[in-house]
Amino acid sequence: MALHVKTNVNGDAAEFLCEPDETLLDALRDRLGLTGTKEGCGTGDCGACSVILDGRLVCSCLVLAAEAEGRSVRTIEGMAKGDELTTLQRKFLEHAALQCGVCTPGFLVAAEELLRRNDNPTEEQVRYWLAGNLCRCTGYDKIVRAVLDAAKDMREHAHA
Numbered sequence: 001m002a003l004h005v006k007t008n009v010n011g012d013a014a015e016f017l018c019e020p021d022e023t024l025l026d027a028l029r030d031r032l033g034l035t036g037t038k039e040g041c042g043t044g045d046c047g048a049c050s051v052i053l054d055g056r057l058v059c060s061c062l063v064l065a066a067e068a069e070g071r072s073v074r075t076i077e078g079m080a081k082g083d084e085l086t087t088l089q090r091k092f093l094e095h096a097a098l099q100c101g102v103c104t105p106g107f108l109v110a111a112e113e114l115l116r117r118n119d120n121p122t123e124e125q126v127r128y129w130l131a132g133n134l135c136r137c138t139g140y141d142k143i144v145r146a147v148l149d150a151a152k153d154m155r156e157h158a159h160a
Contacts, residue, residue: 007068010078018065025049027065028075036076036105047133050106051075057113076105079112088112088150095146099137107133111147119155
């Protein structure tokens with residue numbers, strides 16, 4: 001029996017039909033065509049599928065699609081404004097904080113949420129916040145440096 005879900009995704013009303021056991025990850029990708037959110041493990045261990053659900057960072061592979069009913073979901077597609085990258089996205093490019101790209105959307109979503117909550121994190125806080133996101137390619141240092149540099153730029157532009 002398919003369920004009818006009405007939700008808000010990246011600021012826009014969205015509706016889809018899903019199976020009762022379908023994950024939010026699968027609904028985003030297969031029902032709504034938002035393929036930026038990636039499946040890395042399917043068990044909530046890697047963070048590649050990270051999204052913001054009602055202001056909370058979650059692994060979308062562990063959330064049922066039906067749980068999005070009446071709630072707000074923010075994905076990687078909701079970051080940039082058209083072709084204009086965010087400061088955080090630009091810093092990931094500048095610091096070469098990506099290689100294969102599978103983990104990148106999850107890292108960006110998680111890091112954006114961190115910077116929304118704390119505009120001046122320490123390196124330790126960045127590493128702690130991103131601990132739920134795994135990367136097999138970069139060694140993490142470039143990612144952490146990109147987040148710290150983005151935070152610095154965002155603070156400077158907020159006070160300018």
